[in-house]
Amino acid sequence: MLMRQQLPRVLITAGVIVAAALIASLILLASGVAPAAAVSAFWEGTFGNSANAGTTLTQAVPLLLVALGWIVATRAGRLHVGYPGQVIAGGALATAIGLHCGGLPGPLAVLATALAGIAGGALWAGLTAWLWASRGVLEIISSLLLNLVAVQVAAWLVRGPLQGSASQDPQTDNFPLSTIWPSFPGVPGQTLSYDVVLLPICAVIVVLLLSRTVFGFGLRASGGNGEAARWSGIDPKRGGVAAIVISGGFAGLAGAALLFAGTAPWMSDGFEAGVGFNGIAVALLAGNSPIFAILTAIVFASLNVGGTALQATLDVPSSLAEVLQGAVIVLVLLAAVLAGRRRGRTPATQPAAATKSLALVGTEEV
């Protein structure tokens, strides 16, 4: 039963990946690089040896966390796009706390940074939620603007209050050793952080939260039909606010993971590196399924890691990865429509329901 439901989704994803590969080889040919050489360089850079595979898997973690945030918010009908800002806010707060946790024993220090990350992201998302719930500002616009503010605040932090004493560079001091999230000792280069356990754990938590709890039911009800939710005693505003704050918590944890399980043990102003928006793409590619998003997060992480490898070995600009990520979303959207049409039902019913509350007053079109 489950397999039969998942099969079309798997087919769509496979089709999208094939189409994206075609586009990639066309771009590579146009810029004078043999696709075969590119493929071998890409494979070598992503999964060719255990060190690189560790990097790829570790980079998938923040992507999945953001994707899970998007899934929770979308289920409650709140399509905000404040993830980059929340990742930055979470990372910044985790840094501020982490720099002072040198004295704590390892597990406590790691926990403190993770919690600080969650708190930072949730607080930043709280601004969007408050503006939406009590001031009636569209969450998509306020979150976009807050992203831009967060970028500037981070730029100020690493040049001001959090700037390291060691050098004039716009970055913080190195994090205390005890706060660095531990990594598997077996992998050369220590590239595989233990936080990959978050991949399955968080995905399962979100699945259970949405499908098995009263709270999750409330979220889905407020995203489905606000009127119906209100009649059954569920406040859609409360559901929306909770969903936005939870998604901010996930994004903030992603920010902490980027810094404390990343390659460099300090914070600089570009640490977000597009994770916020790419996480949305990960969720879309997975059709908003938390479990499936694990796979697509790994695919997106390999695009990033592989793009860097291509730049190093074949001198292809690493922004090729961004082109492909954008193209993947467009392809996913089109593929979903095609699949829906084949099954003979209108594909737009779900998104229409999700955005209805956005249009302030929704009318049914038949």
Add this chain to the structure above:
Amino acid sequence: MGIFDVAFLVSAVTIAAPILLAATGELVSERAGVLNVGLEGVMLTGAFGGYLVMWGTGSLVLGFLGGMIAGLLFGAIMALLSIEAKVDQIVSGIALTLLGYGLTAFLNERFLVPSRTFEPLPRLAIPLLSDIPVIGPVLFHQDVFIYATAILLVLVVLALSRTTWGINLKAVGESPISADAAGVGVRGMRWAAVLFSGLCAGAAGAYLSIGDVGVFREGMTGGRGYLAIAAVLFGGWRMAGLGIAAMIFAVADATQLRLQAIGVIPREVWVAATILVVLGMVLGRMRRGGGARWLASGRPTGIEVAGLALVVVLSALVLISPSITLPVSLWLGMPYLLALVALGTEGKRRHRAPTALAIPYLRSEV
């Protein structure tokens, strides 16, 4: 002497023009019921398209044409996704933004080396009018793009309010099913509106790259597309409101540019801020109260109490005039913060959004 001189106003107009043009396009598209959140990506593509053609041909006219065509192409993708495929408009907007960022960065890095810098658009003085003190140099000694934007704004206002086409367009955004029944082609109207917004955003982007700065840089639109969307919202989907919003953002941006250079905040900034807050509160009261008793009516709201507190603080700052310096990055965040405050304090909307905004139209076909 002071910072609010003629040169300041000239720079404010130069900043306002592209935001205003992109926002006008967005307004038309939103009045037809399509929310184009990908405006930032479209603008960036326009900036790149203009630079690309200019890089190849060296002709400013062809360059602008290139920017407009690039914008048109991205507009077509948006239309295809939102009108034909009926995908969620926010999601397709995110896709456009990511694609725009990736594609322009990749192509710029790979194909357009070495980069070239061009002369910005020449300024043309309109005889007689440009001799008027203050107004002359600010409004009548500008470049062709700013004149063209002004003419286009007037044309759009006339088209929306005085022509059948404009009324049909607004009908499509309010109630597509009624418009359809009355014989207005919903698809055609929406396509035209989205393509128009692409054209405007493309031209605005081209002005940023080849018209104003003279070179293309990765992500150079820096959130102006988002500001344009915010201006439409803040302006209550009306042209006049949109103009006021764009002006506020542009003055904030020009102020921060000035203050970056000066460093210490001069007394006149505090004076101007105080006047602005008082003016905003009085206007807010007039709007709500209506009639002559507007000053005496009603108890103060929470926002007004906060506003009064702000006035007290600002007046104190005027008197003391402390030598405060703000770091550059915080200044850079100021226009976005102001946009957020403006959206948040606006309170109850006088104008509501087009009813069918962001809802795909499903025609019941037999």
